Amino acid sequence: MNREAYEAVIGLEVHTHLLTRSKLFCGCSTTFGAGPNENVCPVCMGMPGVLPVLNRRAVELAIRTGLAAHCAIAPYSIFDRKSYFYPDLPKGYQISQYETPICKGGYIDLPATENGEPRRIRLTRIHIEEDAGKNIHGENASLVDFNRSGVPLIEIVSEPDLRSAEDAGAYLRQLRAILRYVDASDGKMEEGSFRCDCNVSIRKRGAKEYGVRSEIKNLNSFRFVEDAIDYEVGRQIEIVEGGGKVAQETLLWDPARKETRPMRSKEYANDYRYFPEPDLPPLIVPAEMEEKVRASMPELPADRKTRYVRELGLTEYEADVLIADRDVADYFEATLPALKNRKSAANWVMTEVLRVARDSGESFVEAVPPAAEVGALLRMVEGQKISLNAAKTAFAAMVKSGKGAEATIAALGLAQVSDESAIAAACDKVLAAEPEKVAEYRAGRDKLFGFFVGAVMKAMGGKANPKVINDILRAKLTG
């Protein structure tokens, strides 16, 4: 199979829950993990005679996302009914937006990688809609929980600008970072608050027209998205190479068997008979509302990166690692007060702190010691009160004990000795014990200097300030 002769064309549709307290059209809680059907009411259960009332915060969060992704905000949009029958959809239709999404166009920039230049992925649209309930399939019956019914979602639709599984992964990571920066979503895939449909087709490299695409539904991890696209691209190339034609169909990814398979149950579901929702007036976003949201926007990842490079002197790579997660970037900045060396703080967060977070399996914020304590530790290194190695030892202890930097340094006796008379005494002892080496050094064997420093450090139990040792030894040996 000649994979190189083909190019994949991929577009993604991402559904993400908006971080609101209440549902899109009623005052039910959106809390994850409640008991079955606890957070439901006649509105989100689709009882006769109820009317939806739109949640303002959901609209604001959709606008925030749109502004962050450089979309045009529609001053006038309407909601539509998307009709299909499924037990998790109590009204028999989902309130969504069809021809008039609240955000149009826009783009997301992907950072440069080892394999390529920075890329711009265009967006088609972002629209607001409500989520459906959740089915649990049993042996003889299915059970339905409507807690999720009516939870606000936005769907973010990209143009078919992605060319590989790797591209798709990079796009999703960038998109999730933006959603978290603007507080629109927590991006928790394991709680189903971030789900993805992939449209995949292939064409001969250099061809202009698109091939027939298949749609892989409902992927809920970055890994699955990448695996499913890789598999599907290979499958389509095999079909075409074998003289066949790719069928336009809806597929499901089977993560256990690592293959896509056609979805049977919703075969008639593609006829959604959209029409304007008669229960909701048009959604009008006046210029003042857009401006108010714009004024409340936080610094976005791209701006933060520029600031880190220009003002803090970090490399592009260092900035990329730090901004990828808003929690990490905020943490880094919280270590900075009263520190001169920003780069050492960046390195510390990228290596020591991120390692702890990775190894713990907990969320970043839960796993790591408070940023202020790490800042205090780094200030002690800068003030030569402790060595860098001592700081690492102290940090590991702080992760375990939860104690502060000062207390840990004191408890472990890690403070560096800068007392010149103590160090001078140790130097005298070492020099007195090694008269031959002293003579060799004075005769020109400069390399021996390191030996003397090591011997003094050893005599001081590793806690002496190396700079002070250097100065005193040099004075004594040349004097």
Place this chain on the structure above:
Amino acid sequence: MAGTKITLEQVRHVARLARLEWSPEQEERLRADMDEMLAYVDKLNELDTKEVAPTTQVGEAGMPMRDDEVTNRPAAEAMLANAPSSERGYFKVPKIIE
């Protein structure tokens, strides 16, 4: 011209989408009804609306919105009270085959 717009196949397609089953007589009656409806819409199409924006709602004052506050208390039992079948707090439905 009534009687030529809607086919029986289309009637069956719409019925299938709505999970409804009709007898052949009912299908024919529905086909005729739907034909008449379309004929009526054709009558409306005689108006030139090229310069008129589509109206989806007559009240164009805009959308009233609510603040993002939780105002409902959990009432799972009341919500399940009218369910034909339930189990451990869930609505129970015939097995869904994926």
